[in-house]
Amino acid sequence: MNLKRIIKASAAALLCMTAACAKPVEKKESVSSEAAEEKEPDILDLTFMSSTAVYSEVLNMMTSPEQYRFRKMKINGIFGYRTNEETGKMIFGCVILDATQCCEQGIEFIRSGDYTFPDDYPEPGEMITVEGTFDYYTDGNLVNLQLKDAVMSPYEENG
Amino acid sequence: MELIRCKDLTIGYEGQAVASGLTFRICEGDYLYILGENGSGKSTLMKTLLGLIAPLSGELVRDPGFSESETGYLPQQTQIQKDFPASVKEVVLSGCLNPSFLKPFLRSAEKKMADESMKRMRVYELKDKCFRDLSGGQQQRVLLARTLCMKKRMLVLDEPVTGLDQETMQDMYRLISDLHKKGITIVMISHDPSAAEKYATHILSFDDGITFETADRYFHREKEEDDGMDH
Amino acid sequence: MGWIIEQLAKYLSFPFVRYALITGVFISLCSSLYGVVLVMKRYSFIGDGLSHVAFGAMALASVLGILEQKMIVILPVTIAAAVFLLRRPQNTKMAGDALIAVMSVGALAAGYLMMNVFNTSGNVSGDVCTSLFGSTSILTLNSFDVTMCVVLSIIASLLFVVLYNKIFAVTFDENYAKASGLNTDACNLIIAVITAVIIVLGMNLVGSLLTSALIVFPVLTSLQLFQSFRSVTVCSAVLSVICSLCGILFSILAGTPVGSTIVAAEIAVFIIFYVAALIRRRA
Numbered sequence: 001m002n003l004k005r006i007i008k009a010s011a012a013a014l015l016c017m018t019a020a021c022a023k024p025v026e027k028k029e030s031v032s033s034e035a036a037e038e039k040e041p042d043i044l045d046l047t048f049m050s051s052t053a054v055y056s057e058v059l060n061m062m063t064s065p066e067q068y069r070f071r072k073m074k075i076n077g078i079f080g081y082r083t084n085e086e087t088g089k090m091i092f093g094c095v096i097l098d099a100t101q102c103c104e105q106g107i108e109f110i111r112s113g114d115y116t117f118p119d120d121y122p123e124p125g126e127m128i129t130v131e132g133t134f135d136y137y138t139d140g141n142l143v144n145l146q147l148k149d150a151v152m153s154p155y156e157e158n159g
Numbered sequence: 160m161e162l163i164r165c166k167d168l169t170i171g172y173e174g175q176a177v178a179s180g181l182t183f184r185i186c187e188g189d190y191l192y193i194l195g196e197n198g199s200g201k202s203t204l205m206k207t208l209l210g211l212i213a214p215l216s217g218e219l220v221r222d223p224g225f226s227e228s229e230t231g232y233l234p235q236q237t238q239i240q241k242d243f244p245a246s247v248k249e250v251v252l253s254g255c256l257n258p259s260f261l262k263p264f265l266r267s268a269e270k271k272m273a274d275e276s277m278k279r280m281r282v283y284e285l286k287d288k289c290f291r292d293l294s295g296g297q298q299q300r301v302l303l304a305r306t307l308c309m310k311k312r313m314l315v316l317d318e319p320v321t322g323l324d325q326e327t328m329q330d331m332y333r334l335i336s337d338l339h340k341k342g343i344t345i346v347m348i349s350h351d352p353s354a355a356e357k358y359a360t361h362i363l364s365f366d367d368g369i370t371f372e373t374a375d376r377y378f379h380r381e382k383e384e385d386d387g388m389d390h
Numbered sequence: 391m392g393w394i395i396e397q398l399a400k401y402l403s404f405p406f407v408r409y410a411l412i413t414g415v416f417i418s419l420c421s422s423l424y425g426v427v428l429v430m431k432r433y434s435f436i437g438d439g440l441s442h443v444a445f446g447a448m449a450l451a452s453v454l455g456i457l458e459q460k461m462i463v464i465l466p467v468t469i470a471a472a473v474f475l476l477r478r479p480q481n482t483k484m485a486g487d488a489l490i491a492v493m494s495v496g497a498l499a500a501g502y503l504m505m506n507v508f509n510t511s512g513n514v515s516g517d518v519c520t521s522l523f524g525s526t527s528i529l530t531l532n533s534f535d536v537t538m539c540v541v542l543s544i545i546a547s548l549l550f551v552v553l554y555n556k557i558f559a560v561t562f563d564e565n566y567a568k569a570s571g572l573n574t575d576a577c578n579l580i581i582a583v584i585t586a587v588i589i590v591l592g593m594n595l596v597g598s599l600l601t602s603a604l605i606v607f608p609v610l611t612s613l614q615l616f617q618s619f620r621s622v623t624v625c626s627a628v629l630s631v632i633c634s635l636c637g638i639l640f641s642i643l644a645g646t647p648v649g650s651t652i653v654a655a656e657i658a659v660f661i662i663f664y665v666a667a668l669i670r671r672r673a
Binding site: 256 | 555
């Protein structure tokens, strides 16, 4: 009887602690989005993540981009490009597929320095790693993600 | 002392009458047998007496000193119960349930009452066994223990021996008779007239119209009819 | 092994992973508590139908442009459907399961059609895929969703504890409970509402199509080895939480869809328990 009570009490305590964990984390998030620039240079490294996790985090960036603004980020993906019909400008992107490979999200990247296409860029479909500063802009209803001052390199195998 | 009196009662579900013109009374210490074919209205009458459904018309008067909580009920078993994971103890404890939403937990006094009830019905040794693993007779005794957890003046039983073998059936009848001898008023639905002859004080029959009479008169009349037919 | 721990540490530094684990624990806990009730009352089919209605409601929220607070639309719609389905009088023109089928399939079709016609996001099939199968739902909750899920789970779990004896009575023998003076209509209404709530919560964890698995599998597993209502309930809760945690962690480490991974874990545990029960019977 005593043992049962101890087990019940510990389970209840564990749950309370878990619930308490859910709340303060949210407050930290809202603080960090305001103080993002003052934060220590923490690179959001997504290169070690599995496809499920990366895709999810990129979706989070799409829905709440303000929380990630000006953060440095490192990401793996597939290289792709398109041309903006109105300006004739080329847009280079890093495409991330989800676990079932049925859906994809693209992040535009703008390299710092002078590079010419197609010489300094890989073939479309090749795996790349991009590191840059996160920013976004809205185009009507759609949110477009960008990595500015980006450094692009061929895909590095991460352990 | 009269516990329940019915006059010209019409019973049924949602406006559809199943039986009408019911006039009878149940006195303390009676052993009332309700006999009849399936569909004649026996279960409907039982549910009306228990307050589960409202009568469609007529009079149903309870003695003011006789509250509904003093009526025990042994319903027919449902399919759900046949595979429900519940220990005997849990089933019996559900008889000590306090209907008020403000009193959610069982006190140790109530748990003690459940233990006493299980001992009286000779199912205490089975208290940790799963209800669905018990035999038919044992299950009925557990359900009786549940009903008798709290003190009852009247016990309403809906076909308590259906599906039981002869020996277990007789066992069950003896058990109910013992309760009757201790002063509990019995109202039993059954389609087994042989037990009625042995135990009942009154018969409410749904065959050939509704008749209410003492058991003596009922069986005397039946015997005369049989003798008449023989000649 | 050390590699796994290192990877986990890196993942846990991200808030979305922490949110997912915490929310997952609470959702799987409260849904499994009511699992026994739903299975015994034969509500699993209704639960499946309700999850499709929830999908339809989500599609509606998406079309109305309030995806951020979609729970505000999904909850009332699903609760209304649950109350409608579970409280109908017995003898109405349309038979019970036909009505459920009609509502369920209708909601699914209408929802998908709405999302295609009133396309507000760039990726309809992705959104549909994740809401139906929960491939990334739990990892992409915003803070409003997290708060709603945790709060609702806690309320549902507390209600279960407080109403435990009454829930048992009403499920085991409704006629007897009613004759004892219990307000069985009120109890059944509460159960109907909570069923709707846990279906909606389950949608956030494993997706609409797999929600009934989340509710039913832990119960079926526990029934193999446990005999009393209390032990089956506790075992279901423990198994559900463990499978959800393992499922979420495995899917983010290995890159598999979350919903199906959790259900796969539950199937694996079911097989283990089933075999254990067989062995115990032989012995």
